[in-house]
Amino acid sequence: MLAFEAAGDNGGSAIAQYNLYATAATADGESTELYAIVSSYDAASMEFTLDNTVETSFISGSKYRFRLSATNTIGEGELSNSVTIALAENALQPAAPTRDLTRSRQSAMYITWTAVVPADGLVVDGYKLNMTRLGTGESFCVYDGSENNQRLFYNVTGLSAGERYAFSVSSVNFNGESGPSDELIVVSCTPPDEFPKPFFISSTQSSVTIGWLPPSDMGGCNLLTYELQINDGLGGTSFLGIDSVALSGRPYLTQHTVTAEATADPATAGGPLVSGGTYKVKLLAYNEVGHTESTNYLDVVVASVPEPPPSAPSQNFAFTDEGKIRVEFGTLESATYNGGSQILGYDLWRDDGAGGDLGSLYGSAAAFQSNLALTFTDFDVMKGTTYRYMYRARNINGWGDFSEVGYLFAASVPARPQAPSLVSVDDGEISLQLFTSEDTGGNDLTAYELWMDAGDINTAYS
Amino acid sequence: MTVAADGLTAGLFYSFQFRSQNQVGYSELSAITRIGLGAEPPAIGSLVANLTACGPSFVAMTWDAISAPLQLPVLGYFVQMIDPVTDEWEDVLDASTDPDVLSHTQYGAMTGESYTFRVFAVNFNGRSTAVGNNVEILTCGLPLHFAQPTYVTSSRTSISIEWAPPFDDGGC
Numbered sequence: 001m002l003a004f005e006a007a008g009d010n011g012g013s014a015i016a017q018y019n020l021y022a023t024a025a026t027a028d029g030e031s032t033e034l035y036a037i038v039s040s041y042d043a044a045s046m047e048f049t050l051d052n053t054v055e056t057s058f059i060s061g062s063k064y065r066f067r068l069s070a071t072n073t074i075g076e077g078e079l080s081n082s083v084t085i086a087l088a089e090n091a092l093q094p095a096a097p098t099r100d101l102t103r104s105r106q107s108a109m110y111i112t113w114t115a116v117v118p119a120d121g122l123v124v125d126g127y128k129l130n131m132t133r134l135g136t137g138e139s140f141c142v143y144d145g146s147e148n149n150q151r152l153f154y155n156v157t158g159l160s161a162g163e164r165y166a167f168s169v170s171s172v173n174f175n176g177e178s179g180p181s182d183e184l185i186v187v188s189c190t191p192p193d194e195f196p197k198p199f200f201i202s203s204t205q206s207s208v209t210i211g212w213l214p215p216s217d218m219g220g221c222n223l224l225t226y227e228l229q230i231n232d233g234l235g236g237t238s239f240l241g242i243d244s245v246a247l248s249g250r251p252y253l254t255q256h257t258v259t260a261e262a263t264a265d266p267a268t269a270g271g272p273l274v275s276g277g278t279y280k281v282k283l284l285a286y287n288e289v290g291h292t293e294s295t296n297y298l299d300v301v302v303a304s305v306p307e308p309p310p311s312a313p314s315q316n317f318a319f320t321d322e323g324k325i326r327v328e329f330g331t332l333e334s335a336t337y338n339g340g341s342q343i344l345g346y347d348l349w350r351d352d353g354a355g356g357d358l359g360s361l362y363g364s365a366a367a368f369q370s371n372l373a374l375t376f377t378d379f380d381v382m383k384g385t386t387y388r389y390m391y392r393a394r395n396i397n398g399w400g401d402f403s404e405v406g407y408l409f410a411a412s413v414p415a416r417p418q419a420p421s422l423v424s425v426d427d428g429e430i431s432l433q434l435f436t437s438e439d440t441g442g443n444d445l446t447a448y449e450l451w452m453d454a455g456d457i458n459t460a461y462s
Numbered sequence: 463m464t465v466a467a468d469g470l471t472a473g474l475f476y477s478f479q480f481r482s483q484n485q486v487g488y489s490e491l492s493a494i495t496r497i498g499l500g501a502e503p504p505a506i507g508s509l510v511a512n513l514t515a516c517g518p519s520f521v522a523m524t525w526d527a528i529s530a531p532l533q534l535p536v537l538g539y540f541v542q543m544i545d546p547v548t549d550e551w552e553d554v555l556d557a558s559t560d561p562d563v564l565s566h567t568q569y570g571a572m573t574g575e576s577y578t579f580r581v582f583a584v585n586f587n588g589r590s591t592a593v594g595n596n597v598e599i600l601t602c603g604l605p606l607h608f609a610q611p612t613y614v615t616s617s618r619t620s621i622s623i624e625w626a627p628p629f630d631d632g633g634c
Binding site: 317318320321409411412413414415416417418419420421422424425426427428429430432434435436437440441443444445446447448449450451452453454455456461 | 470471472474475476477478479480481482483484485486487488489490491492493494495497498499500501502533587588591
């Protein structure tokens with residue numbers, strides 16, 4: 001549609017008619033041939049819609065230059081200045097732009113859009129990207145690509161992390177700029193990142209409590225929720241989300257107790273965790289724009305730490321003397337004591353024999369070495385000194401409590417006593433003088449034994 | 463301690479060993495002590511000096527064998543003498559393996575000095591604790607080499623003779 005203004009000066013005589021001239025224009029709008037009157041124009045209206053079904057010489061998508069003249073009774077005046085118009089719709093409105101999160105940063109958003117179809121065959125010259133700061137309402141064009149129709153993206157920088165922005169894109173052709181697309185409203189942030197793997201806190205034979213630290217990189221906006229995923233406990237590599245009700249919308253959580261395993265259907269709670277089963281657990285942290293997985297999964301065994309041993313360490317006197325103590329302790333491998341998982345090692349503690357604090361005889365290595373022996377020969381002892389010993393066991397989930405304290409000592413058997421001597425004897429009674437061992441071996445004597453034969457040569461003692 | 467086990471038979475010889483026990487275990491058994499079951503020999507009260515066998519530097523004594531029946535035979539004797547220096551009893555004869563020894567001569571005595579002796583019987587279990595009699599014996603022998611008296615004078619109512627003292631006065 002063309003609109004005209006009436007001639008500003010009719011020359012003193014009323015305007016009798018107008019003539020509309022048109023000529024094909026080159027790409028730069030310059031005419032290549034003489035103007036011709038557009039015959040379908042009624043010579044009087046101040047508006048005219050050119051219809052190329054009437055003016056069949058006009059081709060859709062081509063550009064034309066129009067000029068107007070006015071005629072009064074004296075004659076036809078000069079032609080107006082020209083206007084070049086493409087015979088086509090205005091540029092079409094693009095679809096709403098999108099954000100490429102993989103290329104976005106907390107202070108920069110990589111906005112892409114889709115090319116529009118040329119209107120009536122008129123080439124699209126380019127696009128403009130407008131941005132509105134939702135916090136302030138400030139709106140402006142951040143990218144004017146009206147002469148570059150090949151570029152369908154723009155990296156908007158200088159944004160404030162966590163702020164919300166609205167983006168729209170418009171296309172431009174020769175006739176002008178389309179209306180803005182629907183808005184893309186986004187917050188300037190990226191998915192969380194640097195999310196350490198969860199860690200073990202505790203477990204029982206039917207539950208596991210894991211903990212985690214929030215991602216060290218929140219992406220610039222707040223966390224929305226965590227998702228806990230677990231495998232089947234049988235070595236499977238597929239993870240399924242569980243306990244979403246407990247976790248959803250609670251970004252402040254830092255630990256969770258799992259009692260049910262995953263099933264094939266994430267929406268269905270699984271059965272109870274299998275005691276002794278090894279599960280892989282990982283977490284996903286979500287913010288508004290995406291999520292990240294923990295850097296690795298945590299292997300957890302559904303087991304408690306071992307039970308405290310039912311008895312204190314004891315000593316094997318057959319291998320104990322004044323210079324060493326053979327310490328023995330009971331196994332905790334049975335299901336009653338192992339907490340539901342294999343015992344990985346024992347740790348034996350002892351004091352200094354003077355009532356001091358107890359310390360590990362295995363040292364820090366006990367935490368990673370498989371000390372499964374149930375005996376320990378302690379050579380760092382002094383004859384006659386009583387030491388306090390206790391022990392504990394660990395399984396995959398850590399150390400159990402200590403046993404009761406056992407009081408063990410370095411001692412040997414008593415020294416050989418002096419032979420009995422006769423005090424008196426008569427026909428029916430013998431009185432003997434007995435002598436205790438001069439060296440008790442480092443331990444109090446508990447008993448004596450007197451042996452006597454049957455009174456004949458080579459008879460047995462009793 | 464006193465052992466009064468049932469079934470002990472007098473006259474038999476029993477062996478005894480002893481050991482101690484602590485929490486680590488038993489000590490090694492002691493050496494064996496063998497004891498015969500029977501009363502110790504009674505005290506010997508028959509010790510007497512054998513004056514005829516004494517001399518100026520030795521004294522002699524005898525005693526009687528124990529005649530009372532015993533479950534354990536007498537195996538011999540010990541003779542003790544009071545040491546004139548220490549005034550303590552000391553063994554001067556160990557005849558603990560010969561029950562036929564029933565006398566003893568103690569040589570090295572000083573003439574004129576008295577010595578005191580006693581005797582103990584010994585059986586399997588050792589010397590008896592029963593103390594018998596003490597005998598004090600003077601170190602002195604009988605006079606010897608006493609010459610025949612010789613006639614000097616006589617009357618109807620008297621005879622005078624003379625003699626020389628024994629050549630050996632026995633030490634006293």
